[in-house]
Amino acid sequence: MSAAMAGNFVHSFLSSRQAQYLPKKLLSPIPLSPLQPLLQRMLKAVVEANPGIFNRLGMHRTKRFLIDPVNMPFVLLLVPDPENLTIKAVRRSENPSHDARIAGTFLILLDMIDGNLDGDALFFSRDLIIEGDTEAVVCLRNAMDDLEGSVADDIAGVLGKPGELTLTALRKIRLYDE
Template sequence: MTDTRAGVALARRLLSPLPLLPLNRFLVHFSRHLTRRHPAVIRRLEPVTGKRFLITATDLGLSFVMETGPGSVSVTAVRREHVAADVRVRGSFMALLHLLEGQLDGDALFFSRDISVEGDTEALLTLRNALDSEDIDLRSEIVTLFGPFAGLVDRLATEAVGTWARLLHTGHAFGLAPGERVGR
């Protein structure tokens, strides 16, 4: 098992008992924030108003239901995949994140079978084109939500990611001896 897979497995174990309400409240706030900051993306989604997208992070056991409305987008986290949807996209959390941020090509991920897609492909292409139309950096978008505390939150997030990476590398997060690597 690679360090990344071990980290995702640990994240899944940590997330599974937690209630989704705080995450869903954050997603409502974040969706509104993105709608205000990137109105061109929302306008590009008008042809798919009323469509429902189910995006499943297979390694986290978590799905996100994205619904397009007139001038808005809403996102809700759910723990099940059996939700009515016009489009279904499945893949690892990191593949989906990189796809969303435009760091990886969706076609390459699809043909390498890192993601799977089913349903209304025209709606999916409209979503993809809308997201590709603007450079959206999720980390900076999240940090800006904290207003005057954005700098502090950014530093704390950077430190947390660094600590997480060190724990994965040393094995402390898994009860391993120092220097013993995860997956050996």
């Protein structure tokens, strides 16, 4: 079954919202520890492809950003410090200490990072939630927005063919959601 067919299959049984929140249920039993080295590799791949990515962060590069994909069973804690680049998946219930929180569905966050959606518009429509150090968030947003090409593709590339197929399926689900 192709990724696009998988997307069609999911939507033939579930509403958009149910489909959107399906990953939260399906992935919750999965332990996070195997994810950690993978995430670190993904971040490294993005930074290597875009070496100037964190210049726009200035003094905010040591801040702890909580990236909260609300339809996933975990949050990501990002410290975009080139000297100590860190990304870690954490259970939401652990409520990790952070300076700023950016929340939205996984695909909205992905599409914003990829330059397909406008962060201000998502904020106006309440699809994006920002809390904590607003200046740090704005700097991170501007840094990510200055990237060209697809960060999602870079990340999926780390996972090889399964990553590409997953991304295609996720994008298919996103199309249904629009």
